[in-house]
Amino acid sequence: MSSIDLKDVFFVECEDLLVAMDEGLRELEAGSTDPETVNAVFRAVHSIKGGAGAFALADLVNFAHKFETVLDDVRASRIETNPTLFGAFLVAGDHLADLVAAARDGVQTDPSASEKAIAALNMAGGQDDAPADSVEISAPVFAPLALDLDLPLPVTGPEGRNFRIALKPKDSAINAGHDAALLLQQLAELGTLSTTIDASALPDATAFDPNKSYLGWTADLLTEHSLAEIEEVFDFAKDDCELDISEIEAPVPDLPPLPDLVEPQDTAENVIAEVSELAPQPVKAEAAKSKSGSTAAPRQTIRVDIERVDRLVDVVGELVIHQAMLSEAIEQSGLRIEAEVERGLDQLRQLSRQIQESVMSIRAQPVKPLFDRMHRIVREASAAANKTARLITEGEMTEVDKTIIERLADPLTHMIRNAVDHGLEKMEKRLESGKSEEGVVTLSAAHRSGRVLITLSDDGGGIDRDRVKQVAISKGLIPASADLTPSEIDNLLFLPGFSTASEVSNLSGRGVGMDVVKSEIAGLGGRVSIASVRGEGTTLTISLPLTLAVLDGMVVEVSGQLLVLPVSSIIETLRPEAEAKHSIGTGDTVLDVRGTFVPLIDVGTRLGFREVTASDCGSIVVLVERDDDDCLALMVDGIRDQRQVVIKGLEGNYGHIPGIAAATVLGDGSVALILDPSDLANPSSSQRSALQPVAAE
Amino acid sequence: MRNPNDTADPDTQELVVFKTADQDFCLDILSVREIRGWTRPASLPHAPSYVQGVINLRGSVVPIIDLASRLGLPPIAANDRNVIIVTTIGTQIAGLLIEAVTDILSIPASEIQPTPDVASDTARTFIRGVIAKEKRLIRQIDITQLLPKAGGAAA
Numbered sequence A: 001m002s003s004i005d006l007k008d009v010f011f012v013e014c015e016d017l018l019v020a021m022d023e024g025l026r027e028l029e030a031g032s033t034d035p036e037t038v039n040a041v042f043r044a045v046h047s048i049k050g051g052a053g054a055f056a057l058a059d060l061v062n063f064a065h066k067f068e069t070v071l072d073d074v075r076a077s078r079i080e081t082n083p084t085l086f087g088a089f090l091v092a093g094d095h096l097a098d099l100v101a102a103a104r105d106g107v108q109t110d111p112s113a114s115e116k117a118i119a120a121l122n123m124a125g126g127q128d129d130a131p132a133d134s135v136e137i138s139a140p141v142f143a144p145l146a147l148d149l150d151l152p153l154p155v156t157g158p159e160g161r162n163f164r165i166a167l168k169p170k171d172s173a174i175n176a177g178h179d180a181a182l183l184l185q186q187l188a189e190l191g192t193l194s195t196t197i198d199a200s201a202l203p204d205a206t207a208f209d210p211n212k213s214y215l216g217w218t219a220d221l222l223t224e225h226s227l228a229e230i231e232e233v234f235d236f237a238k239d240d241c242e243l244d245i246s247e248i249e250a251p252v253p254d255l256p257p258l259p260d261l262v263e264p265q266d267t268a269e270n271v272i273a274e275v276s277e278l279a280p281q282p283v284k285a286e287a288a289k290s291k292s293g294s295t296a297a298p299r300q301t302i303r304v305d306i307e308r309v310d311r312l313v314d315v316v317g318e319l320v321i322h323q324a325m326l327s328e329a330i331e332q333s334g335l336r337i338e339a340e341v342e343r344g345l346d347q348l349r350q351l352s353r354q355i356q357e358s359v360m361s362i363r364a365q366p367v368k369p370l371f372d373r374m375h376r377i378v379r380e381a382s383a384a385a386n387k388t389a390r391l392i393t394e395g396e397m398t399e400v401d402k403t404i405i406e407r408l409a410d411p412l413t414h415m416i417r418n419a420v421d422h423g424l425e426k427m428e429k430r431l432e433s434g435k436s437e438e439g440v441v442t443l444s445a446a447h448r449s450g451r452v453l454i455t456l457s458d459d460g461g462g463i464d465r466d467r468v469k470q471v472a473i474s475k476g477l478i479p480a481s482a483d484l485t486p487s488e489i490d491n492l493l494f495l496p497g498f499s500t501a502s503e504v505s506n507l508s509g510r511g512v513g514m515d516v517v518k519s520e521i522a523g524l525g526g527r528v529s530i531a532s533v534r535g536e537g538t539t540l541t542i543s544l545p546l547t548l549a550v551l552d553g554m555v556v557e558v559s560g561q562l563l564v565l566p567v568s569s570i571i572e573t574l575r576p577e578a579e580a581k582h583s584i585g586t587g588d589t590v591l592d593v594r595g596t597f598v599p600l601i602d603v604g605t606r607l608g609f610r611e612v613t614a615s616d617c618g619s620i621v622v623l624v625e626r627d628d629d630d631c632l633a634l635m636v637d638g639i640r641d642q643r644q645v646v647i648k649g650l651e652g653n654y655g656h657i658p659g660i661a662a663a664t665v666l667g668d669g670s671v672a673l674i675l676d677p678s679d680l681a682n683p684s685s686s687q688r689s690a691l692q693p694v695a696a697e
Numbered sequence B: 001m002r003n004p005n006d007t008a009d010p011d012t013q014e015l016v017v018f019k020t021a022d023q024d025f026c027l028d029i030l031s032v033r034e035i036r037g038w039t040r041p042a043s044l045p046h047a048p049s050y051v052q053g054v055i056n057l058r059g060s061v062v063p064i065i066d067l068a069s070r071l072g073l074p075p076i077a078a079n080d081r082n083v084i085i086v087t088t089i090g091t092q093i094a095g096l097l098i099e100a101v102t103d104i105l106s107i108p109a110s111e112i113q114p115t116p117d118v119a120s121d122t123a124r125t126f127i128r129g130v131i132a133k134e135k136r137l138i139r140q141i142d143i144t145q146l147l148p149k150a151g152g153a154a155a
Helices: A002-030 A035-054 A058-075 A083-105 A111-124 A171-175 A180-188 A227-233 A260-273 A283-296 A306-331 A339-363 A368-384 A402-423 A427-432 A465-474 A487-495 A515-523 A677-681 B002-010 B121-126 B149-152
Strands: A161-169 A191-200 A216-223 A241-248 A365-366 A388-394 A400-403 A440-448 A451-458 A527-533 A535-543 A550-558 A562-565 A568-572 A581-584 A588-593 A598-601 A620-625 A630-635 A638-646 A660-665 A670-677 B012-020 B025-026 B032-037 B050-055 B059-067 B084-090 B093-097 B101-110 B129-134 B138-142
Touching: A002 A083, A002 A368, A002 A598, A035 A058, A035 A083, A035 A227, A058 A083, A058 B084, A083 A111, A083 A368, A161 A171, A161 A227, A180 A191, A180 A227, A180 A283, A227 A241, A241 B025, A283 A465, A306 A339, A306 A581, A306 B093, A339 A365, A339 B012, A365 A402, A365 B121, A368 A388, A368 A440, A400 A670, A402 A440, A402 A451, A402 A515, A402 A535, A427 B093, A487 A527, A515 B059, A550 A630, A550 A670, A550 B002, A562 A638, A568 A660, A620 A638, A630 A677, A638 A660, A660 B149, A670 B025, B012 B084, B012 B093, B012 B138, B050 B093, B084 B101, B129 B149
Parallel strands: A388 A440, A562 A670, A598 A630, B025 B138, B059 B093
Antiparallel strands: A161 A216, A161 A241, A191 A216, A365 A400, A440 A451, A451 A535, A527 A535, A550 A562, A550 A638, A568 A620, A581 A588, A588 A598, A620 A630, A660 A670, B012 B025, B012 B101, B032 B084, B050 B059, B084 B093, B129 B138
């Protein structure tokens, strides 16, 4: 592995560490009292520093070191925690992320930003501007006997457990560049460490081979950290050394001095009271606890190039299709089927389904990392707009395809900036209207009828429809005489060239409008809708397909074509009486379903497969659910089958078709289109290029 | 199929020559991914008339364009012996439905003449150049123009 590769690995790890750090910082800010939280943040920053040191990234090391020092002080209760400090932590965390990004891209950073963040840290920590102590980043010399273990030892008293760690690096450790001194040094930071060296294997100078490892250490560590945390020190090195960590029933002289622990808790509780009345503290504490509990058994993960997974997904999709084709072919061949053949086919079907499900689950990822990134956006946006805002996230564990998560980041960022910048009112105005000073932006994700719904709502002033209409008229987007419904006015925001901000602010108004957001979402096969209540806030809903996932579909026949309806959206199928159909308006039909009238759509005519609805082609009606909870009755000619289908995008080779979500390949190798019931209900799906009904006058 | 002597000259183009609507056309062989028999495509709603639908090409969904109809000629007659030329257009893959592939030619670039100044818009849009070969006129297709712009871009 070349050093370039190692560097890439480092930056990938940095991303995970930054996420962990950010999470910890937010927990602290929200009033977490678990000492493990500070430790987690400290560890993350420390690991970044360590890695950066190995690649001689001086800026990063220096800043991480100072950040770490303050964190260490907090950890050891040397400085009092207060909300300002947590704020400074968040800023420092953001800056650290910037430095990592800059180091990755090889860009120079503005040193004054580092200084500012440090100054804020020191101020909030109640310390003077400490003189910048530079950090040793030169590669450590292999000198195990001259080990100085009295480095920054955050010893918090003789408490905790005793571990005996026997470390014997293998020869491969030298090739891999591991340094026992560094490992022991890291151990020393976890508690009180005493080491003895076993140099018995060391040959005399003539027989010495620098590529061989001769030394071994036995270290006794008195620490309050868990076994898992000690093991974490050896995370990278454990393959290259013989390691034995055991807890010894060592004399624990005194019980842990409790007051030390309780004190910071007290102050943190005050913070809770200040920061949020909403968050019930016990829940938080429990959540934190369960989190630290899960770190005890770190899950094994591997990193894989996404392209490899994609290739696997494609091949497995083919496998499933061919398995279906094989079964169909054998069935139709009219051969006498041996029991063994049948069993084999059955096994094959089950196995291919299992493979498919496992492969799909590789690509599906929780939206949590994406949502976590948005905290920073809200922080920065509110600071720039001189507002205070808080982001609440819900349904973070909702799993969405990785590609969608990645491509969602930009539109979501923009929407959040908009929500803070335009959505939330100025502080004074909020107080005037009886709201709390702090604006709340809520971001949530959920699965709904085979799609993923991402909702972004703010508790701001809602859309000023008069003003929106005025702006649209003055920009020539709509004629002055246009008579628009409230929802039509709201949708004006998505028109290209629309921007209500009279002054172009630093945040939004960068020439990227909501129209770009809309087209980006549409590129993912999704939709954005907007709803707003004056004085109460605005809600934007993004509805996304679970592409690349498999879909349980109902295969229906319309005008001789086979189409697939997502089973998840189907409520029921029925064969209605002719009297249940009623015409309404010109050309629209509603269906009486047990007293409720539901719009009835003939799929064949809506998709242009036939001109007129055949009088009564024994049609079957499928009742489906739309994103907005409304029902829709779809008329089809027949129901053929219910099966699992692999979703194949149409966008790549052709383009988006109104009313169609994607395509799939059926058992006989032919293509069938997958219907998108919600989009089918859109009047615009009956004719192309009618996406902006308002502007086209 | 490929003669080493031909590739030695960088100015030589290898062209796939085919027939549809009683006219000869050709495509640069490098833009041809494969040639395959006809399969019934699934219709696409709201598609232009020359888009016959989509087929399954080893897991990819590929649109099928009736070349004759795209060029404003009478649409191809349904026939099991029709052929689909699968081409790469930029990042997209599309199948051209034609009657038959007749030849593979190596032609020096100098033999390709610019499209004569004819009135027809479709000719000027879709024909990049012409080649005279044994009293036949072979029209070189500009495949970048073939896919429907509106259908592809409107989202």
